Amino acid sequence: MASGWSLIIGLIIVVAASLAAWFLSPKGDNQTLWRNTLILSFISCYLMWAIVFLAQWHPLITPKRSDMRPDRVPE
Structure with a gap:
């Protein structure tokens, strides 16, 4: 199930990967690159994953049922 913890866990993973990239990047002229x-x-x-998630x-727009005719009201 979706929960707010997914965003926090994803953020922790991204921070860990960024720290690993910072410290494990190959030394040389292109280290900063x-x-x-x-x-x-x-x-x-x-960010792309979090926005889609x-x-x-x-959702901003509530989904509507498409299997109902507009003139019929469910009872």
Whole structure:
């Protein structure tokens, strides 16, 4: 089931992956490029997942049944 803990657990995983990318990026001339690319990728993927997750968890528009005729009211 969906819960608010999913967002927190996902955030913890992204922070851990970002810290790992910070400390384990290969040393050299492109170290800053590696760090920035990995950390921005993790954050972007997390934000996209979180926005889609929240949009499905709390939809702005309430779904309507399509198997009913508009002139019939359920009893």
